[in-house]
Amino acid sequence: MERKRLRRSMMFVPGNNPGMIKDAGIYGADSVMFDLEDSVAITEKDAARFLVFQALKTLDFGKKEIVVRINDLNSGLGIQDLEAIVRAGVHVVRLPKTDSAEDVVFCEKEIERIERAAGIPVGTTGMMAAIESANGVLNAKEIAHSSDRLIGIALGAEDYVTDLKTTRSDGVELLFARCMILNAARSAGIDALDTVYSDVNNEQGFIEEATLIKKLGFDGKSVINPRQIDPLHKVFMPSEKDLEKARAIMAAIADANAKGSGVASLNGKMIDKPVVLRAQRMLALAEVSQTDEGEEV
Amino acid sequence: MTDIKSIYASIPHIDEISQHGAFEGTKDKRMGTFVERSATQNKVVESLEEAIRRSGLKDGMTISFHHHFRNGDNVVNLVVGKLAEMGFRNLTLAASSLSGVHAPLIEHVRNGVVAHIETSGLRGELAEQISRGLMDFPVVFRSHGGRGAAIESGDVHIDVAFLGAPSCDPYGNANGYSRDEDQSISCGSLGYARPDAKYADKVVILTNNLVKFPNSPYAIPSSNVDYVVLTDNIGDPKGIMSGATRFTTNPKELLIAKSAADVIHASGYLYDGFSMQMGSGGASLATARYIRQMMIEEGLQCRFALGGITGQIVSMHEEGLIDRILDVQSFDLDAAESLKRNRFHQQIDACYYASYLHDSAVNQLDFVVLSALEIDVEFNINVLTGSDGVIRGAIGGHPDTADGASLSVVVAPLTRGRIPSIVEKVNTIVTPGSTVDVVVTDQGIAVHPDRPDVEVKLREAGIPLFTIRELKERAEAIVGKPDPIRYKERIVGVVMYRNNTVIDVVRQIDEDR
Numbered sequence: 001m002e003r004k005r006l007r008r009s010m011m012f013v014p015g016n017n018p019g020m021i022k023d024a025g026i027y028g029a030d031s032v033m034f035d036l037e038d039s040v041a042i043t044e045k046d047a048a049r050f051l052v053f054q055a056l057k058t059l060d061f062g063k064k065e066i067v068v069r070i071n072d073l074n075s076g077l078g079i080q081d082l083e084a085i086v087r088a089g090v091h092v093v094r095l096p097k098t099d100s101a102e103d104v105v106f107c108e109k110e111i112e113r114i115e116r117a118a119g120i121p122v123g124t125t126g127m128m129a130a131i132e133s134a135n136g137v138l139n140a141k142e143i144a145h146s147s148d149r150l151i152g153i154a155l156g157a158e159d160y161v162t163d164l165k166t167t168r169s170d171g172v173e174l175l176f177a178r179c180m181i182l183n184a185a186r187s188a189g190i191d192a193l194d195t196v197y198s199d200v201n202n203e204q205g206f207i208e209e210a211t212l213i214k215k216l217g218f219d220g221k222s223v224i225n226p227r228q229i230d231p232l233h234k235v236f237m238p239s240e241k242d243l244e245k246a247r248a249i250m251a252a253i254a255d256a257n258a259k260g261s262g263v264a265s266l267n268g269k270m271i272d273k274p275v276v277l278r279a280q281r282m283l284a285l286a287e288v289s290q291t292d293e294g295e296e297v
Numbered sequence: 298m299t300d301i302k303s304i305y306a307s308i309p310h311i312d313e314i315s316q317h318g319a320f321e322g323t324k325d326k327r328m329g330t331f332v333e334r335s336a337t338q339n340k341v342v343e344s345l346e347e348a349i350r351r352s353g354l355k356d357g358m359t360i361s362f363h364h365h366f367r368n369g370d371n372v373v374n375l376v377v378g379k380l381a382e383m384g385f386r387n388l389t390l391a392a393s394s395l396s397g398v399h400a401p402l403i404e405h406v407r408n409g410v411v412a413h414i415e416t417s418g419l420r421g422e423l424a425e426q427i428s429r430g431l432m433d434f435p436v437v438f439r440s441h442g443g444r445g446a447a448i449e450s451g452d453v454h455i456d457v458a459f460l461g462a463p464s465c466d467p468y469g470n471a472n473g474y475s476r477d478e479d480q481s482i483s484c485g486s487l488g489y490a491r492p493d494a495k496y497a498d499k500v501v502i503l504t505n506n507l508v509k510f511p512n513s514p515y516a517i518p519s520s521n522v523d524y525v526v527l528t529d530n531i532g533d534p535k536g537i538m539s540g541a542t543r544f545t546t547n548p549k550e551l552l553i554a555k556s557a558a559d560v561i562h563a564s565g566y567l568y569d570g571f572s573m574q575m576g577s578g579g580a581s582l583a584t585a586r587y588i589r590q591m592m593i594e595e596g597l598q599c600r601f602a603l604g605g606i607t608g609q610i611v612s613m614h615e616e617g618l619i620d621r622i623l624d625v626q627s628f629d630l631d632a633a634e635s636l637k638r639n640r641f642h643q644q645i646d647a648c649y650y651a652s653y654l655h656d657s658a659v660n661q662l663d664f665v666v667l668s669a670l671e672i673d674v675e676f677n678i679n680v681l682t683g684s685d686g687v688i689r690g691a692i693g694g695h696p697d698t699a700d701g702a703s704l705s706v707v708v709a710p711l712t713r714g715r716i717p718s719i720v721e722k723v724n725t726i727v728t729p730g731s732t733v734d735v736v737v738t739d740q741g742i743a744v745h746p747d748r749p750d751v752e753v754k755l756r757e758a759g760i761p762l763f764t765i766r767e768l769k770e771r772a773e774a775i776v777g778k779p780d781p782i783r784y785k786e787r788i789v790g791v792v793m794y795r796n797n798t799v800i801d802v803v804r805q806i807d808e809d810r
Binding site for chain 1: 551552712739740775
C-alpha cells in the first residue's frame with residue numbers, strides 16, 4: 001500500500017457490472033473503487049464479491065490504486081467481502097458507515113487475521129473510513145487516528161444529511177462535516193476525500209462543488225461517472241500563474257542555498273517554510289497532472 | 298430568302314457537317330398557359346403498374362433503388378411487390394443499400410422474382426437468410442464510390458431505376474426535400490440516387506409530393522426522368538430520419554473521441570483550411586465536438602466537411618467554422634433542413650463524392666474518422682459481417698474515404714461485450730489495411746507501420762502508442778480468444794473494392810453440429 005499518493009478522483013464502479021469493471025482502468029481516475037455495498041442488491045452480493053475477486057486477480061489496472069467498498073461488518077457480509085478481497089490483493093479496503101474508532105479497529109483485526117492466514121505480510125492492506133453519520137463526524141479525529149493502515153477518511157453525504165434531518169442543497173449543510181473531516185485527516189496526516197456529486201449531467205454544479213472542496217483543502221473527491229474525472233482534475237490543476245510563482249520560489253531557495261544563506265527572499269519578501277511546502281506540493285501536482293493522461297492505457 | 302431545300306445538296310462537305318437535313322418548318326405554336334400544360338402534357342402516369350409497363354422492363358433486367366429513406370423505405374417493397382404481381386422474374390436488384398425493412402424481399406427471392414442483389418449493405422432478416430444460403434447467386438457488395446463508378450463506367454447497367462423522391466414536379470425534377478412544403482417526408486440529399494437517374498435507361502420517380510414546375514432546387518433534373526408516379530406510400534417518416542443525431546454521453550465513446558481528436562491534432566492535419574469527414578457513429582460524432590473545441594481555441598477554419606452530414610456539422614457551418622458542406626447523404630433532419638437554408642451546403646452525387654474514376658471529393662480529404670466492427674493485425678477493416686459471421690452491416694464509403702483521405706483514423710472499442718475488436722484476421726476484408734493509418738481504441742492507439750511520419754508526430758506530442766499486436770493481446774487478455782466462426786464452402790457474398798476488383802468473399806455460416 002502507498003499511504004501517500006495522488007487521490008484527486010476516486011471512481012465508484014458497481015461490483016456486479018462486468019462491463020464497467022473491465023473498463024474501470026481506462027478513464028484516468030487516480031483510484032478505482034469497486035463497490036460491494038449500496039450499488040449491489042442483496043440478492044447479488046455473492047456474485048459481485050466473486051466478480052470483483054476475479055477482476056482483482058486477472059485484470060491489469062496499471063498503476064491505479066484499487067479500492068473496494070465492503071458491506072457493513074455487522075451484517076456478516078462484510079467479513080465474507082474481506083476474506084475475498086484481502087486475498088485478492090486489494091490496495092485499500094473502504095469501510096462504510098464508520099461511527100467510531102472501534103469500527104476501524106475491529107475491521108483492522110479482521111484484515112490482519114486474513115493476511116496471516118493467507119501468508120500476506122501483515123500491514124499490506126490499506127484502509128479508508130467513510131464517515132456517514134453525525135456520530136461519525138463528531139468522532140472524526142479519533143477515527144482518523146485509529147489505525148496506521150488508514151490512508152484517508154471520506155465523507156459519505158447521502159446518509160449523513162438524512163441523519164441530520166436535512167437534504168443536500170448548495171453545500172452549506174455539509175460545511176461542518178467537511179471541516180471536521182478535513183481537520184481530523186490533517187491532524188492524523190492522512191487524506192481527506194469528499195463525497196459524490198450525483199447529478200451527472202450538471203457539469204457546472206459539479207465544478208462548483210469541486211472548486212469549493214479544493215478551496216477547503218480536500219485531496220480529492222469521489223466520482224460516479226467517468227465524465228466527472230476530467231473536470232475534477234482540471235479544478236485540481238494549478239494555474240500557470242501559480243506555477244510560475246512556485247517555480248520562482250524554488251529558484252530563490254536554490255539560489256539562497258548556493259550562496260550558503262539560510263534565508264531566502266523573493267521580491268523583497270522572506271520565504272518561510274509553509275510557502276516552500278506549498279510551492280513544492282503544487283509543482284508535484286502539476287507534474288502528475290500533465291503526465292498522468294494515458295499512463296494507464 | 299434562299300430556298301434552302303434547293304441548294305441543300307450543293308453545300309460543300311454537307312455530308313461531313315453534323316446536321317439533320319434541311320429545315321422543314323416548325324410544329325404548331327403552343328397556345329395554352331404553362332399551368333394548363335403542366336396539368337395535361339407531363340410525365341405523370343396514373344399508376345406504378347402503368348409506369349412499369351411503359352418502361353419496357355423485361356424478365357432478367359436490372360432495376361435500381363436508393364437508400365435515402367433508410368429503414369423507413371417503402372419504395373423497394375412497393376415496386377418489387379408490384380413486379381411480382383405482374384409476373385416478372387429473374388430480376389437483378391441493384392440498390393445503393395438495403396436494411397431491415399426489406400425483409401419481404403426474402404419471399405421475392407424464393408419465388409424467383411429477384412435472382413440477384415447488389416447493395417452496399419444488408420441488415421435484419423434478409424441479411425440473416427442470405428448468410429444462411431438463401432440465394433444461388435452471391436450478393437455483390439459495393440462501396441458508395443465503387444457503385445457510382447460501376448454505374449458510370451457501365452460495369453453495372455441499370456435498365457429501370459425506381460427512385461423515391463419527397464418532392465417532384467410533373468416533368469420529373471425531383472429532390473429529397475422541398476423548399477415549398479414538405480409533405481411530412483424529407484430526406485435531404487438524394488446523392489446516391491443521382492447516378493441511377495443519370496445512367497439508367499428508364500427512370501421512374503415515385504413521389505408523395507407533386508409540386509409545381511419548376512421544383513427548385515432539384516437533385517435529379519427532368520431530363521433524366523421518364524415517368525412520375527404519385528403515391529402517398531413511399532416511406533415512413535419515422536424510419537427515414539430523426540430530428541437530430543443525439544450526442545453520445547457514453548464515457549467510453551467520449552474517451553475514444555477525445556483520443557481520436559488528439560491524434561488528428563498531433564498529426565498535423567488539423568491546420569487552418571483543412572478538410573474532414575466524420576462518420577455518424579457515437580465516437581466519430583463526438584470527435585467532431587472535440588475538433589470544434591480545438592478549432593475555436595486555435596482560430597482554425599475548415600474549408601469543407603464531406604460525406605454523410607449531421608446536425609453537428611451543420612451547426613459548425615452556421616457558427617462559421619466550416620466554409621462549405623458537401624452532402625451526399627443527410628443523416629438527420631437538421632442536415633436536411635440546412636440544405637434548404639444554407640447556400641454553401643451543397644448536395645453532391647455518389648460519383649462526385651467517391652468514384653475512383655476521377656479526382657472525386659474523397660481525394661481532397663485531410664482526415665476521416667471511421668468506425669469498425671473488426672480490425673486485424675494487418676489493419677484490415679471489417680464493417681460488414683458480425684462476430685457470428687452473419688452479414689449485418691454496410692460498406693458505405695468506408696474504403697473510399699480511407700483510400701482518399703491523407704489520414705484515416707479508425708475508432709473502435711477494444712472489446713465489445715466478450716468479443717475482441719482487434720483480431721488476427723478479420724472475417725471479411727472491406728477496407729484494406731494499407732489505407733488505414735491510425736487505429737484508436739479506448740485502451741490504446743496504434744499507427745500503421747507505413748506511416749512513420751504520423752508515428753513520430755504522435756510520439757512528439759506525448760501520445761502513448763502500441764503496436765496493433767499489443768492491442769490485440771491486450772484485448773485477448775481481457776476477454777479471451779473466441780472460437781473461430783464456422784463457415785461452409787459456399788460463397789454467399791462477393792465484396793468489391795472501390796475500383797471494382799474482388800477483395801473478399803462472404804461464406805455461408807455453418808450451423809450444423
